[in-house]
Amino acid sequence: METFKIIMMATLALVMIISAVMAVVSKKMPLAILASGAISLLASVFFLVLASPDVAMTEAAIGAGLTTFLFFIILRKTEQNSHENEK
């Protein structure tokens, strides 16, 4: 059971690092936003496994939910702005 847990957490950590790199490197904005949301989601899983469900809940609600949606709203606003400048 303990080995399974360690393997699972190592995989999650690896995915977290990959998505962090993707959020920085990616040229496509929606992909970068989703990657940064995935970091928060995986971090909340980590908090849950480390026996702090309160922090996990905050991370999932604010990091994975609110921030991602906020970035999408702002992405739409800025894209709209850049289209107007092109005209």
Place this chain on the structure above:
Amino acid sequence: MKMRNSIAIALVLIFGIFLFRIFEYHHTSTSLNNSATYYNTNAPAEVGTANVVTAIVVTYRGLDTLGEVTVLFLTALIIGYILKQKNREKSVVNYTSEILITAVNILIPASIILGVYVFINGHLTPGGGFQGGAIIATGIVLLILSNPSKLMNMKVLHFIESISGFTYILIGLAGLLFAGGFLDNRILPLGNIGNLLSAGAIPIIYSLIGLKVGTEISSILASINETKENTIKP
């Protein structure tokens, strides 16, 4: 560009060494320290919550929570001031997908009910005012995403926010008068541990915090959504 990259890599390396040193000297403690032991043994009897974290956040460290709420309030205030619109106009974009609109109509009531559940049960289960408020605000964000041209009724949002913040302070002062100190929850009977109506004033305080946080974040998001693009200059 080359220079900047090497500086960034050097910074990351220094930070990595720093973290590794912390990791090296870190050792997992097998027993709780003094304050943790105190909270664990005395919180159920003194405060009456099933969730010890809530007892610490709302009662033992209630002043810190008041500070957090104040910081969030100041943020909402400043964003509302900077993005103030004289003539609120409907946003130009109006295209959203049918799937998003239909899904959001189902999800908004669910997320608001979940948020209310989380902050009302803050003293029994994990979660509390901040989490519940954030979940409610997520529902409002979905509403904004699906229907960007909708104008929020800012007056109602600000009214709920001010009333709940004011009542929170009043409850704190009532603790000073009728119980042990500022934000003491024993102004109401503690009741049985595990009941919904237990732990004194904690359910009321957490509901107020939840409403305050939810309306604050919603008003921030609504004012960001209603900003005309050319009003923000870099």
